[in-house]
Amino acid sequence: MTKRTAAKHKLDRRMGENIWGRPKSPVNRREYGPGQHGQRRKQKLSDFGTQLRAKQKLKGYYGDLTEKQFRRIFAEAERVKGDTGENLIGLLERRLDAIVYRAKFVPTVFAARQFVNHGHVTVNGIKVNIGSYRCKEGDVIAVRDRSKQLAIVLEAVALAERDVPDYVETDHSKMTATFVRTPTLGDVPYPVQMEPNLVVEYYAKN
Structure with missing residues (x-):
């Protein structure tokens, strides 16, 4: 993954x-924390x-x-x-890998970067393989047809642990997402x- x-x-x-x-x-x-000293009392x-x-x-x-x-x-x-x-x-939040993650096309933000880098995503119909690509409001992000049945995609769509925020409109039947607007801190589901x-x-x- x-x-x-x-x-x-x-x-x-x-x-x-x-x-x-x-x-x-x-x-x-x-x-x-990790390691043999992880259980020490935390200092202020x-x-x-x-x-x-x-x-x-x-x-x-x-x-x-x-x-x-x-x-x-x-x-x-x-x-x-x-x-x-x-x-x-x-x-x-305007990074392409962040939007792919928000749209629940993949289960993790790490997987999102790899997914984009491997050429599985288009922006407005054009293949983009740069995770840091900055999307604009109204851009349509889609999973390419040959990638829609990948196990990682099917797993992500089924995840119940997080919802798609309202600044990304997603259609999982078509595996497309529209970046509606740039969010504020309060909009982002951290x-x-x-x-x-x-x-x-x-x-x-x-």
Whole structure:
């Protein structure tokens, strides 16, 4: 399904939260971190530590983007008029791999990037194989005909653990999704609390 299962679970345990809301997350069984020292009492985080964790959690949620990628998106969010934190969420949710995940074409955001990279998706009828491709409002994202019966697609559609948000209109009978509008933080169905305001504070100081 995806090569990142171990890394994904490790990130959950490091954060101490089930950040994707997956039923198989190890945090559902134990909330302490990985390794032999994971059960030590947690120290109170400094302001910097709190801001860093907020950044790591948000960055990790979208398939563990590299720092360079995430900082580039943040810089763009700063340049756009309006609240930088809200702009950051909007830019992240406009990524093609994020929309494929939101539309429930695949079970995980890691699988979404791989699914796009392998050429299974079109945008407005044109094959796009770049996960970071930025969709515009009104764009129609579709699973290619030859990919609709893949096991990973059938598994994702059947998942009951998450719903498709209202800013993505999905027709699973045709395996198409329309990106209706750019969401705000309150629109995005994060299983845990995301704090983009702390990410803004982190980059303001670093």
